[in-house]
Amino acid sequence: MLIPCFACESRFRPDEFFLACHDYNRGMDLVAWTCPRCGNRDDLRVLPDALGFGYPRRGRFDVQDRFQVPGLRRQRQDLRLDICLDKDVWHVHTRLNRLAHRSPSRT
8 A cells, every 4th residue: 555645646655654754733633744755744634544634724624635544543642643554553752853653563
């Protein structure tokens, strides 16, 4: 499965895509993502089995497009969001200066 950048139409493996996630906004339940190829920054919401792309509007996040990612799960923590797909887990922290990192696969 390849996940697209809607700005430059590049496609990324899940590991490459989720490692480019940063800055989890717990209040709005958003993750910031910066395309490794073109540098475009998008806000997205991790939903069960999908990624929701959209824009903040009137104090809320309005999902405009959904990209289906079967098996995608999420778990909110106090200072991070855990994104799970199959056996892989990526942690997206709330601070801007920390990029997402992947936990070792569970065996």
